[in-house]
Amino acid sequence: MQKQEKIVEMFNAIAPTYDKANRAISLGLDTSWRKTACQVILSKFINREASIADVACGTGDMLGLWHDMAKGFNVKLNRLVGIDPSSGMLNEAKKKFANLEFIEASAENTTLENESVDVLSISYGIRNVVERVKALEEFNRVVKMGGYVVVLEFTKTPKKGIVTYFRDLYVSKVLPKIGEMISKNKEAYEYLPSSIGNFLDTQSFIKELEKCGFEMEVVKGFSFDVSTMFIAKKVRNL
Numbered sequence: 001m002q003k004q005e006k007i008v009e010m011f012n013a014i015a016p017t018y019d020k021a022n023r024a025i026s027l028g029l030d031t032s033w034r035k036t037a038c039q040v041i042l043s044k045f046i047n048r049e050a051s052i053a054d055v056a057c058g059t060g061d062m063l064g065l066w067h068d069m070a071k072g073f074n075v076k077l078n079r080l081v082g083i084d085p086s087s088g089m090l091n092e093a094k095k096k097f098a099n100l101e102f103i104e105a106s107a108e109n110t111t112l113e114n115e116s117v118d119v120l121s122i123s124y125g126i127r128n129v130v131e132r133v134k135a136l137e138e139f140n141r142v143v144k145m146g147g148y149v150v151v152l153e154f155t156k157t158p159k160k161g162i163v164t165y166f167r168d169l170y171v172s173k174v175l176p177k178i179g180e181m182i183s184k185n186k187e188a189y190e191y192l193p194s195s196i197g198n199f200l201d202t203q204s205f206i207k208e209l210e211k212c213g214f215e216m217e218v219v220k221g222f223s224f225d226v227s228t229m230f231i232a233k234k235v236r237n238l
């Protein structure tokens, strides 16, 4: 089995316990990180219409927030679609959001029309995409000129001081144990810290986004930089 297929299989396996494990390992903080990303973007579309695609949507947490928070900013959602290659994750999402639209597809080939969305979000997903540059090129294809890509991701930061030491200890040792206890899947939650370790640091990821036609507008670290939000505007076609 190819590396990417194995990753998707792993998400199929942990899908039923994903939400419970996610809340526990992020100590519930992930919801506030997601909400901040939605707020920043929706405030740009106040009293306007927008089409939003959430790629690597998993069990649909970002979709739910886009849907609920848009009303508060008076943003009319012309389209809200969740995209993920894992049928298991999509099944969980459909249980929670029966009325929303989903597509079983990958970040590298979303099946969306050219320049059809105003916003493309991907939360804790890009690290799992083996052909990452191909996916960023795909994002450039489907996002309208002047539209936005929103990435939330766990990122590596250079070690500095005691807080960072304990943060890294939590991510590498405590978090996999909690995930394993809830999901009964050791491999999946050992994969989490190793995939963070293998992902780019913040500056390298910014450069990659820029090469793919996006200009950085906001980069913000949350909770001692455990998680980073990247908001980038499409400024050129590839």
Ligand SMILES: C[S@@+](CC[C@H](N)C(=O)[O-])C[C@H]1O[C@@H](n2cnc3c(N)ncnc32)[C@H](O)[C@@H]1O
Pocket (backbone or CB within 6 Å): 004, 007, 008, 011, 022, 055, 056, 057, 058, 059, 060, 061, 062, 083, 084, 085, 086, 089, 105, 106, 107, 108, 122, 123, 124, 125, 128, 129, 130
């Ligand atoms: C850690 S989960 C994040 C799910 C959700 N976005 C969230 O924030 O909870 C990662 C997701 O990435 C998906 N994924 C893995 N490889 C992918 C790919 N090549 N393209 C798109 N999604 C992918 C998995 O199926 C999984 O649902």
